[in-house]
Amino acid sequence: DAGVIQSPRHEVTEMGQEVTLRCKPISGHNSLFWYRQTMMRGLELLIYFNNNVPIDDSGMPEDRFSAKMPNASFSTLKIQPSEPRDSAVYFCASSFLWGGLGEKLFFGSGTQLSVL
């Protein structure tokens, strides 16, 4: 199993540009999570999907952020327009959830985003 695959690994962009982060979850998993990690705020849950449906997006910081999961094997997190304060490591994680209980997550290697 290849694990959770994220791309790109690093992204450097200028303020105002659109940024798209991609994630391929582990095959067979039914839930997908997007987290953001910074030194100041730690790991923050942005949004999670179950069976491709967004369940909780209360962590999405503002309307500039959007996430989609068009099918079970692909998700995107888009920031438009990007700002320097969006600089962080963005992680995607997947899991197989049943019974509404939190089970262990498998994380990707993350995307290091720098907005200049």
Next chain:
Amino acid sequence: SQQGEEDPQALSIQEGENATMNCSYKTSINNLQWYRQNSGRGLVHLILIRSNEREKHSGRLRVTLDTSKKSSSLLITASRAADTASYFCATPPITQGGSEKLVFGKGTKLTVNP
């Protein structure tokens, strides 16, 4: 939102010593999980302990859970330089929608000196 808080924030020990990290949380949970993160990498799941369990072992790892005190501890015995990493506890808080999402603490940064 409810969150696990690790203590201490940083810990530095010598190889061969034991390392103990603690986690406190605020509300009822179904389970508590510990993760490790090596520098520049994603988090890796270490161990999950359910709310009806008090202790769990996995190799050199020992996790305890005290639901009455809303706390957990992670013990790494006979530490090695390769154990140098940040360690996070994570809890799925029980909400009316279920308890699917994991909320992480800010972690304990462990340094094991050779």
